[in-house]
Amino acid sequence: MLTIRKRFAGTLAGNTGEMRLKQAMTRILAFAGGFLLWAVASAVAQPAVVPGPGPAVAAAMQPQPAGAPVVLDARIGEHADRTRFVVEFSDPVKFRVFTLANPDRVVIDMPEVLWRLNGPPVLAGRGAVHSYRYGLFRPGNSRFVIELNGPVTATDPLVLPPEDGYGYRLVLDLFPTTQAAFDKHAGWPADLRAREAAAAQMASLAPDQAAGETPPPAAHGTAHKGTSTRKVIVIDPGHGGIDSGTIGITGMEEKNVVLDVGKRLAADLRARGYTVYMTRTTDVFIPLFDRDPFARRHHADLFISLHSDSNPDKGVHGASVYTLSEKGSDKEAAALARQENQSDIIAGVDLSGDNSSVASILIDLAQRDTMNKSSRFATEAVGSLRRTTDILAPEPHRSANFVVLRSPDVPGALIELGYLSNTDDCHQMATSDWRNRAAGAIADAVDRQFAPVVASPVTGERAVE
Numbered sequence: 492m493l494t495i496r497k498r499f500a501g502t503l504a505g506n507t508g509e510m511r512l513k514q515a516m517t518r519i520l521a522f523a524g525g526f527l528l529w530a531v532a533s534a535v536a537q538p539a540v541v542p543g544p545g546p547a548v549a550a551a552m553q554p555q556p557a558g559a560p561v562v563l564d565a566r567i568g569e570h571a572d573r574t575r576f577v578v579e580f581s582d583p584v585k586f587r588v589f590t591l592a593n594p595d596r597v598v599i600d601m602p603e604v605l606w607r608l609n610g611p612p613v614l615a616g617r618g619a620v621h622s623y624r625y626g627l628f629r630p631g632n633s634r635f636v637i638e639l640n641g642p643v644t645a646t647d648p649l650v651l652p653p654e655d656g657y658g659y660r661l662v663l664d665l666f667p668t669t670q671a672a673f674d675k676h677a678g679w680p681a682d683l684r685a686r687e688a689a690a691a692q693m694a695s696l697a698p699d700q701a702a703g704e705t706p707p708p709a710a711h712g713t714a715h716k717g718t719s720t721r722k723v724i725v726i727d728p729g730h731g732g733i734d735s736g737t738i739g740i741t742g743m744e745e746k747n748v749v750l751d752v753g754k755r756l757a758a759d760l761r762a763r764g765y766t767v768y769m770t771r772t773t774d775v776f777i778p779l780f781d782r783d784p785f786a787r788r789h790h791a792d793l794f795i796s797l798h799s800d801s802n803p804d805k806g807v808h809g810a811s812v813y814t815l816s817e818k819g820s821d822k823e824a825a826a827l828a829r830q831e832n833q834s835d836i837i838a839g840v841d842l843s844g845d846n847s848s849v850a851s852i853l854i855d856l857a858q859r860d861t862m863n864k865s866s867r868f869a870t871e872a873v874g875s876l877r878r879t880t881d882i883l884a885p886e887p888h889r890s891a892n893f894v895v896l897r898s899p900d901v902p903g904a905l906i907e908l909g910y911l912s913n914t915d916d917c918h919q920m921a922t923s924d925w926r927n928r929a930a931g932a933i934a935d936a937v938d939r940q941f942a943p944v945v946a947s948p949v950t951g952e953r954a955v956e
Contacts, residue, residue, distance in 0.1 A: 586601040595641065
């Protein structure tokens with residue numbers, strides 16, 4: 492991840508005079524409005540053609556609540572007996588701190604805020620903090636999620652008033668403890684659990700997250716040959732909000748790439764006469780276990796999850812398409828599924844009620860012929876994308892145990908658009924032309940998925956009209 496390392500040791504005032512001056516200027520700008528800071532930063536950054544911006548710029552581009560507090564800075568101090576985590580705000584903020592186990596995490600939960608950070612620092616890994624993420628968890632609710640190197644006891648947070656050019660500071664000390672002691676106190680507070688249940692219920696009642704989702708009349712689209720029934724497509728842009736997904740070699744974030752391609756795909760499909768819903772239309776986090784139920788609630792005929800990949804081998808490149816299986820078609824596919832399935836853990840989602848078994852789901856899938864339909868779409872998608880972009884060699888159609896593909900009665904596939912860790916893939920995914928062509932190729936595959944299937948008069952084999 493392309494980030495700037497920030498460390499301070501001993502006391503909160505351990506910066507150089509030059510750094511203090513720069514930080515004071517930053518705070519003045521943030522208090523004056525926040526967006527001025529973004530404009531200045533954008534002017535000296537790389538030109539934002541279509542590439543996804545960094546975390547601070549992306550946050551500024553999203554609709555923001557008027558008068559929301561601004562997160563100005565986050566700092567980590569690694570000491571001999573503790574790790575200190577400091578968050579600086581422009582205004583007082585109500586927050587909750589709690590811990591979650593398996594894996595061990597500390598969550599700072601707060602109302603929706605504006606973010607003016609350049610990204611989490613690269614940590615040495617010697618202290619309690621392994622890494623942390625921040626962002627919008629749900630509309631009206633932001634949070635930090637701190638991943639730990641080991642169990643800790645989190646002290647009651649101390650809030651310091653503005654002083655010496657600093658804003659309000661939340662100071663959280665993390666002391667090493669035993670795993671048993673950590674597990675004893677870990678878990679969601681009851682009131683927050685109730686809030687999440689209510690939010691999930693509201694989400695299940697909403698027809699979609701965006702206004703204007705009603706598709707145009709299906710007059711000339713290829714989606715409905717021989718039938719007057721609209722086919723319903725659910726597009727699932729992966730990650731979002733607090734979960735940025737893969738960070739590209741240019742700083743481009745997966746969550747922004749797939750959201751943009753998803754919107755283009757939705758527009759293309761609606762123009763062809765499909766009914767289209769999106770699991771998200773803004774930079775907001777959607778739990779994994781809310782995504783495929785969203786497709787079922789909308790009686791989807793097809794579920795398309797969009798992602799982009801990364802690999803330690805920078806030479807690996809090309810698009811690929813995944814369908815569900817219990818074990819995975821190969822080690823790389825299984826590893827990718829494990830990585831994508833970490834999204835809820837990254838965001839600090841309550842997973843205590845999850846006892847799903849993919850084996851039983853697979854039995855149901857086989858009975859309903861859903862897997863065959865999913866495989867057919869994957870084949871069509873690979874063929875269409877091959878005419879538009881590079882394809883992952885040697886086998887672009889793979890399978891693995893992806894949480895978002897577990898719906899028993901909605902065919903689906905997860906499309907990895909390319910590798911943000913590869914120079915060529917990353918640069919082409921940043922262009923509007925490539926995104927339009929990729930969206931068009933996937934839409935072509937959807938057309939072929941629902942085209943009438945007839946028997947060939949010569950061979951007797953099934954063929955698409």
